[in-house]
Amino acid sequence: MKTRKTLSLVLAIAMSMALLTGCGGSDKSVEGNKESGEKEKLVVANWQSYATDADYGAASFAEQYNCEVEHYFISSIPELLSVLENGGTGKIDVVCINPLYLQQYLNAGVLETIDTSKLENYKNLRKDFCSIDEVKDSSGNIIGVPWVWGTTSLFYNADVITDEITSWSSLWDSKYAGMVTLENEYDAAIRTAAMYADQNPRNPDMDTVEKALVDLKSNVKTYWTSHDDFVKAYTSGEVVIGNVWGSIATELKNEGYNIQYIHPEEGTVGWCDYWCIVKNTEHQDLAMKWIDYCTGEYFQNCMATASSQAYSPVNTVVTDQLSDETRQSLWLYPEAPSNVNLALPLTDEQLTNWTTLWDEVKAAN
Amino acid sequence: MNAKHPRKLVRHLIWPSAVILLAMSLVPLCMLVFFSFADGNVSTLNGIAGYTIDNIVNAVTSATVGRLMLRSFWIAVLVTVICIVIAYPAAWAIAKVVPEKYRSTLIMISIVPAFTSQLLLIYSIMTLMQSNGLIMTPLLKLGILPAGTSILYTNQAVIIVLVYEYLPYMILSLYSCLEKIDVNVIAASHTLGANRFQTFVNVVLPQSFSGLMTGILIVLIPVAGSFVEPNIAGGPYSMMIGSLIDSQFTTAMNMGYGAALSLLFLLIMSLTLAVIKLVMKIADRRIGG
Amino acid sequence: MKKRKKGARGFNSVMIVWLCATLFILLFPIFAIILMSFNTSKYGALPFEFTLKWYKQLFQSADLLSATGYSLWFSILVSTSAAVLGIMASMALRRMSRKWNKAFPTLMNVPVIIPWLVQAVALLLLFNLLGIGKSFASLYFGCLVAVMPHSFLITYSRIMTMDKYPEEAGRTLGATSMRIFLDITLPMVFPAVLSGWLMSFVLCFNCFSIQYYLAPFGTYTLPMLIYTMIRAGYNPDINAIATILTIVIAIVIFIMNKIGFDVGQLVGQGHKEK
Numbered sequence: 045m046k047t048r049k050t051l052s053l054v055l056a057i058a059m060s061m062a063l064l065t066g067c068g069g070s071d072k073s074v075e076g077n078k079e080s081g082e083k084e085k086l087v088v089a090n091w092q093s094y095a096t097d098a099d100y101g102a103a104s105f106a107e108q109y110n111c112e113v114e115h116y117f118i119s120s121i122p123e124l125l126s127v128l129e130n131g132g133t134g135k136i137d138v139v140c141i142n143p144l145y146l147q148q149y150l151n152a153g154v155l156e157t158i159d160t161s162k163l164e165n166y167k168n169l170r171k172d173f174c175s176i177d178e179v180k181d182s183s184g185n186i187i188g189v190p191w192v193w194g195t196t197s198l199f200y201n202a203d204v205i206t207d208e209i210t211s212w213s214s215l216w217d218s219k220y221a222g223m224v225t226l227e228n229e230y231d232a233a234i235r236t237a238a239m240y241a242d243q244n245p246r247n248p249d250m251d252t253v254e255k256a257l258v259d260l261k262s263n264v265k266t267y268w269t270s271h272d273d274f275v276k277a278y279t280s281g282e283v284v285i286g287n288v289w290g291s292i293a294t295e296l297k298n299e300g301y302n303i304q305y306i307h308p309e310e311g312t313v314g315w316c317d318y319w320c321i322v323k324n325t326e327h328q329d330l331a332m333k334w335i336d337y338c339t340g341e342y343f344q345n346c347m348a349t350a351s352s353q354a355y356s357p358v359n360t361v362v363t364d365q366l367s368d369e370t371r372q373s374l375w376l377y378p379e380a381p382s383n384v385n386l387a388l389p390l391t392d393e394q395l396t397n398w399t400t401l402w403d404e405v406k407a408a409n
Numbered sequence: 410m411n412a413k414h415p416r417k418l419v420r421h422l423i424w425p426s427a428v429i430l431l432a433m434s435l436v437p438l439c440m441l442v443f444f445s446f447a448d449g450n451v452s453t454l455n456g457i458a459g460y461t462i463d464n465i466v467n468a469v470t471s472a473t474v475g476r477l478m479l480r481s482f483w484i485a486v487l488v489t490v491i492c493i494v495i496a497y498p499a500a501w502a503i504a505k506v507v508p509e510k511y512r513s514t515l516i517m518i519s520i521v522p523a524f525t526s527q528l529l530l531i532y533s534i535m536t537l538m539q540s541n542g543l544i545m546t547p548l549l550k551l552g553i554l555p556a557g558t559s560i561l562y563t564n565q566a567v568i569i570v571l572v573y574e575y576l577p578y579m580i581l582s583l584y585s586c587l588e589k590i591d592v593n594v595i596a597a598s599h600t601l602g603a604n605r606f607q608t609f610v611n612v613v614l615p616q617s618f619s620g621l622m623t624g625i626l627i628v629l630i631p632v633a634g635s636f637v638e639p640n641i642a643g644g645p646y647s648m649m650i651g652s653l654i655d656s657q658f659t660t661a662m663n664m665g666y667g668a669a670l671s672l673l674f675l676l677i678m679s680l681t682l683a684v685i686k687l688v689m690k691i692a693d694r695r696i697g698g
Numbered sequence: 699m700k701k702r703k704k705g706a707r708g709f710n711s712v713m714i715v716w717l718c719a720t721l722f723i724l725l726f727p728i729f730a731i732i733l734m735s736f737n738t739s740k741y742g743a744l745p746f747e748f749t750l751k752w753y754k755q756l757f758q759s760a761d762l763l764s765a766t767g768y769s770l771w772f773s774i775l776v777s778t779s780a781a782v783l784g785i786m787a788s789m790a791l792r793r794m795s796r797k798w799n800k801a802f803p804t805l806m807n808v809p810v811i812i813p814w815l816v817q818a819v820a821l822l823l824l825f826n827l828l829g830i831g832k833s834f835a836s837l838y839f840g841c842l843v844a845v846m847p848h849s850f851l852i853t854y855s856r857i858m859t860m861d862k863y864p865e866e867a868g869r870t871l872g873a874t875s876m877r878i879f880l881d882i883t884l885p886m887v888f889p890a891v892l893s894g895w896l897m898s899f900v901l902c903f904n905c906f907s908i909q910y911y912l913a914p915f916g917t918y919t920l921p922m923l924i925y926t927m928i929r930a931g932y933n934p935d936i937n938a939i940a941t942i943l944t945i946v947i948a949i950v951i952f953i954m955n956k957i958g959f960d961v962g963q964l965v966g967q968g969h970k971e972k
Binding site: 420422423434436438440441496501507514519524526527528576577627634655664668674678682 | 720724823906
Binding site for chain 1: 449473476477532535536539559561562640641643644645646648652653656659660661662663
């Protein structure tokens with residue numbers, strides 16, 4: 045008898061939980077039902093909270109073109125490739141990738157070439173970003189369109205550090221032992237170390253870089269892996285100097301933290317993200333419209349002036365019109381840094397060497 | 410209906426589990442062995458580029474791998490032992506000391522943390538541990554710890570976070586076997602003149618071996634393979650083997666090496682478990698005999 | 699508790715204090731999360747300023763709610779399947795040879811010792827070969843095989859040590875096999891089954907790596923959604939959802955207690971039932 049009571053109770057709990065979940069889940073499916081069938085749906089793979097999922101992004105685009113936009117949130121670019129290779133093609137239409145991985149994607153045969161003459165805004169985009177070799181396939185066709193860029197440069201907490209910092213070498217200064225943080229990412233770490241050690245960041249001497257990074261370990265407090273990781277470490281005062289994305293520095297500055305973000309004299313690590321169209325998409329036209337929209341003045345301007353997560357525009361018309369204030373907050377004041385070392389793709393062999401080096405550094409005693 | 414017939418038919422009920430087990434666990438395991446010989450990455454479009462023994466040779470001979478394995482192993486053992494030490498008395502208290510009507514409530518309360526996302530929990534624990542946080546502030550103010558001490562981003566922090574995450578599982582495992590122990594046997598042991606310690610070693614402990622084993626299984630292995638916790642809560646000297654394996658699959662795109670490392674890791678963990686089982690068996694026999 | 703020896707009381711109080719301290723420490727971060735869900739500062743900075751804005755935000759965007767809902771019902775589905783499979787296999791093993799009884803439980807340990815990350819990658823490759831790729835079926839089977847052993851091993855050990863006499867008696871009295879199972883066997887193993895169910899529910903709810911690799915496009919479980927959010931910075935509305943979840947569980951515990959539901963049976967293997 046007791047067991048029967050127990051049984052019914054468990055069932056009741058299960059049902060109430062199912063009910064609870066039903067409430068949460070239902071609104072989404074209703075939304076899906078009334079829309080699907082009538083409107084074309086574009087699936088965009090991008091990072092979460094990265095401009096396109098804001099109101100001025102997908103929502104506004106969907107309204108303007110009377111379609112639906114669904115996001116597929118990615119958590120690492122190589123992983124996205126394995127998703128595309130393993131059945132994602134045909135489901136995802138547009139993907140956001142870093143040139144570091146463009147060639148890998150191209151070799152894997154998951155990308156479509158883009159006819160840039162059909163893109164109205166293409167002519168206004170920063171030429172240096174559009175023309176790198178890595179966004180072209182072997183016959184010179186364009187496969188990626190830049191839409192946002194930024195730097196992973198040097199930050200410091202101006203409340204703690206009163207000296208003027210101008211060089212990466214400050215990270216190695218024993219004054220800052222136990223206060224340094226670096227992004228847990230092989231590409232930025234190796235290129236930063238290469239600049240410090242006076243090597244060519246594109247093709248440094250690996251032993252020198254490894255030695256520099258291992259030396260740095262005695263100064264390092266932690267390697268940060270995500271936005272929240274960094275924010276936690278910074279706001280709790282555990283780290284005061286290191287490298288970080290410009291957008292995070294902007295956000296913290298806007299929140300009232302006395303964070304300084306500089307482009308060191310040796311150069312700075314830059315990145316630029318590109319839109320690519322996935323092979324065999326059924327929504328080719330809509331995908332093109334999406335890319336054009338994301339490089340257009342409205343979107344680019346909103347992105348640069350967004351209150352919480354602002355990013356540097358690639359549309360030069362927009363950049364020229366930005367107020368000094370916006371430029372300052374984007375760390376583009378008075379001019380955008382000229383010594384930006386853009387992340388470029390590595391050969392398979394380099395990729396292995398670079399990632400192995402970074403793993404060795406982190407594992408070192 | 411023939412009464413005997415269904416009784417034989419019952420045997421066939423094993424097939425669903427057996428098939429799932431075979432298809433979802435043993436087949437992937439074989440694939441893993443196969444992939445450790447793959448040169449570079451494995452993709453379903455391009456297949457395997459070639460075959461090599463290098464992955465396995467590298468995994469076994471690399472000093473880095475050895476160091477990481479050792480660190481992971483050491484941290485995992487430490488976390489498991491701490492979990493057992495904390496969970497044993499707690500589970501005992503729930504099973505044998507508190508009034509019966511509160512047992513259910515207490516056991517449910519102890520697994521509440523498992524319903525919160527692990528990442529959230531990690532961040533929350535870290536907030537408490539940071540130098541201006543709730544735990545450190547009084548310790549620093551009272552001078553118990555020297556000024557400027559910070560526990561965050563050290564191996565200790567990683568261990569604390571892991572203990573937090575896995576403690577509920579250990580309590581649950583231990584509780585379910587401690588609960589079965591007959592109080593009368595303990596009373597009898599006392600009557601026969603055994604002291605508390607002797608009673609524990611001779612009566613209670615052997616009967617809790619099965620729960621200990623479940624607990625160890627459920628704590629030791631995931632902890633040894635963890636990579637999120639050391640990445641978030643650890644410092645420059647906290648990397649564990651899980652991070653290296655993860656990086657082969659997600660950044661280095663070297664699935665062959667990743668598979669070889671996983672295999673090595675698997676082998677070491679299986680051996681460890683075999684040793685633990687053996688020790689328990691011997692202990693059980695010696696106590697019993 | 700009978701009075702056994704002098705000092706038993708003192709020993710028991712130490713145990714109780716230890717238990718309270720453990721639970722307090724264990725729940726402390728949860729309290730912190732609950733507190734922060736009502737705090738204005740996004741970064742958990744003090745002083746504390748009360749706000750409900752994170753709850754408002756939570757109910758405005760359906761993402762977190764629907765992901766939580768999905769995680770809950772999916773975990774219920776998987777753990778229930780695991781429980782059913784566990785009972786079936788255990789019943790079958792009772793009628794099978796020693797060899798099977800040695801081999802099968804050992805095999806069941808295999809998924810336990812494979813790290814989830816590795817298991818997930820291997821399964822993704824397998825499912826691609828089978829042509830189902832990332833889909834609900836892959837997600838379901840992936841999570842099922844990860845939690846099944848825990849459910850099975852608990853049920854199995856109970857069934858094997860179970861008193862066979864009541865069943866024999868039932869059979870002598872002419873009850874059908876189905877009746878015996880429903881009225882005698884199931885009630886006897888039920889506590890163990892529930893215990894396994896609970897364990898697999900919690901494990902399934904949290905098995906991020908497997909969900910991450912195998913979930914179909916556009917489907918987000920709670921751990922997956924939080925993971926993608928953390929890269930760009932999460933808002934305390936995650937704290938809000940965690941608070942709501944905790945409160946729901948607290949209510950469930952409270953109701954269970956009120957009804958007098960004895961979880962001594964739930965997790966323990968119920969010696970008093972013999």
